Amino acid sequence: MTQSGAGGGTTLTDVRLAPRPGGSPELGGVLGVPSREVHGEGPWPGVVVVHEAFGVDDVMRRQVRRLAEAGYLALMPDLFTTGGARRCLVATFRALAAGHGRAFEDVESARSELLALDGCTGRIGVIGFCMGGAFALQLAGSPAGRYDAASVNYGRLPSDDASLDALLAGACPVVASYGGRDASLRGAADRLERGLAHAGVVHDVREYPSAGHSFLNDAPNGPRPLRPVLQRVLGAGPDPDAAADAWTRIEAFFGEHLGGGRAAAARQGGGRADT
8 A cells, every 4th residue: 555645634545445246356546535634524525536548647646636635535446457558448448338347346346435434425426537537427327326426528428319318317417528629529518418408417518629638637648659649639638728627617516416625615615616
């Protein structure tokens, strides 16, 4: 176990999660715990974080830290625990396409772990980026009550509207963000907006014209030889202005539907959350 952070500040810890049948046998993860000096002794709402296709890297770890700094118990399971991205990526995408499989069991292990923590209020959200955004959308439509809110960030949608409608029937509230320069997801924001409205799901969907794929990241990531291609084809890379607005929306949405966090505290105090 490794841990960063000291005293009463935000901590980030590498953890082992209890495996589920059909899940990874030695599932690893990263747990972010809010600062008690800033957010009190708890309990806090929990958020399951689903990482990008590049796996658990420094960029994704900082996303966990950001959520913990916002006042959430944030837990990111490593979906590539058993062999890294090279050995696990294809199987993980197969599970995503099927809507079940090892990756979903691993995410459920993280949700169960959060619920078992004394510091958790029992309200759980899910947030995902890239591949993880598609998982977050699938999980938003999982059995009623499993998640209280979902944040879908440049996640791929089902290929046809009938499948999207079936997925969103009974879904939890959804906040979603897409980049207008992301050619791989052209029109996704509009389709998701229409689908959520049709399903009667509380939602906040926005496309940022200046942003591309992975715009919420604070630094370029992935294999260096691929970065120029990803930037050219997907517009991939940080967009600080779009990211700042998206995070403000995510925190406000989670504050409303999960409770806790900076946004909820600001509303209760009559002020505004820091961004």
